[in-house]
Amino acid sequence: MTEEIRKGLAGVVVDRTAVSKVNPETNSLLYRGYPVQQLAERCTFEEVAYLLWHGELPTEAQALEFQELERSLRPLDGTVKDAIDALPLEAHPMDVVRTAVSVLGALDGTLQTDRTWIDHDLTQERSIRLFAQLPAIVAYAQRRLRGEHLVEPRDDLAYSANFLHMTFGEVPEKVVVDAFDVSMILYAEHSFNASTFTARVIASTLSDVYSAVTGAIGALKGPLHGGANEAVQHVFEEVGEAAGAQAWLDAALAEKRKIMGFGHRVYKNGDSRVPTMKRALGTLVEHYDRPEVLALYEALEQAMDAAKSIKPNLDYPSGPAYNLMGFDTEMFTPLFIAARITGWTAHVMEQLSANALIRPLSLYDGPEEREVPRA
Numbered sequence: 001m002t003e004e005i006r007k008g009l010a011g012v013v014v015d016r017t018a019v020s021k022v023n024p025e026t027n028s029l030l031y032r033g034y035p036v037q038q039l040a041e042r043c044t045f046e047e048v049a050y051l052l053w054h055g056e057l058p059t060e061a062q063a064l065e066f067q068e069l070e071r072s073l074r075p076l077d078g079t080v081k082d083a084i085d086a087l088p089l090e091a092h093p094m095d096v097v098r099t100a101v102s103v104l105g106a107l108d109g110t111l112q113t114d115r116t117w118i119d120h121d122l123t124q125e126r127s128i129r130l131f132a133q134l135p136a137i138v139a140y141a142q143r144r145l146r147g148e149h150l151v152e153p154r155d156d157l158a159y160s161a162n163f164l165h166m167t168f169g170e171v172p173e174k175v176v177v178d179a180f181d182v183s184m185i186l187y188a189e190h191s192f193n194a195s196t197f198t199a200r201v202i203a204s205t206l207s208d209v210y211s212a213v214t215g216a217i218g219a220l221k222g223p224l225h226g227g228a229n230e231a232v233q234h235v236f237e238e239v240g241e242a243a244g245a246q247a248w249l250d251a252a253l254a255e256k257r258k259i260m261g262f263g264h265r266v267y268k269n270g271d272s273r274v275p276t277m278k279r280a281l282g283t284l285v286e287h288y289d290r291p292e293v294l295a296l297y298e299a300l301e302q303a304m305d306a307a308k309s310i311k312p313n314l315d316y317p318s319g320p321a322y323n324l325m326g327f328d329t330e331m332f333t334p335l336f337i338a339a340r341i342t343g344w345t346a347h348v349m350e351q352l353s354a355n356a357l358i359r360p361l362s363l364y365d366g367p368e369e370r371e372v373p374r375a
């Protein structure tokens, strides 16, 4: 029997989804039918989270109800803070956040008694809890790196303003909050990427949503996936300035290095999220008066286009944007977690609604059957 092996599952359609549609031909990304660019311009991240979970944007009343619930769930349980404090300061923030999510699962009393893990409403409740608590976890992971104490959430602030308040101890100007909110919306969902697929595989065994998210964080950490936004910042620091971009790229390509922030498994003609995030980066560059950042961005982008015709992905503009906002580089991928929790959990609920255990086959190419050389 000859079986076709599709390495990396490239080109393999494994299931249906109504959460988002990626269309590389038209260079579009739709969340529940809405173009992501429009959502980023016209909606808040909370509204987009609601859309991903429920399939429709909230009415005014639904938005208010959701807002109240989300704000009430923001304060971090002391046990989670203690668990974070027990970790070494050198631990990567991705590991800190992954551990904190795992602790949240262990603390959720409903998991001990609940044997119907397929329950949609319970999964939804847990998803909102994760959505509401991740900003506190990520913000604290950033603050402890700087020897700073936990900042309590404010329930008079919207999601992004509160996130930045908990991270930096103050609410920055609107232009910064808006750019951050745009990044959260753009990172929220992207169909069957590696981390979402990981979440769906775990959910398909009827495990719980905390386990699915913990696994997804592990998948997101790698530099071929979410870890690229952090890696982009290292590239920017290595290159230094726009004038050095061409020489740096020539040397990197000669060494056969992958240039972080470029290329995509699905989009071969440019990532549809990039223009929106590049605009947000532009507003930050203007706000902080850092034109050299955009100059370097464009110099490297043009050099890469000329050398290999490979276009930037979302991590390329978001890396320098998070840097300008004041986040440490190791925090960039944890920010991606806070955004993607919405997409991951929407997919977990979708997986459970028509579940089939995900269990592919492999083609064995090890030794033929043989005797164990022991009496």
Ligand code: ACO
Pocket: 223, 224, 225, 226, 228, 257, 258, 259, 260, 261, 262, 263, 264, 265, 266, 308, 310, 313, 314, 315
């Ligand atoms: N730098 C240099 N060359 C590249 C890059 C890159 N960033 N991306 C692709 N290529 C080249 C490959 O070397 C390969 O060339 P070859 O045919 O001469 O060997 C060709 O383009 C095809 O590349 P693949 O790696 O086979 O493409 P694949 O679809 O498997 O990879 C991936 C996609 C992993 C994203 C790749 O482009 C990459 O490693 N990029 C850098 C990491 C990155 O930015 N990841 C973020 C992904 S998006 C996100 O998570 C928001």
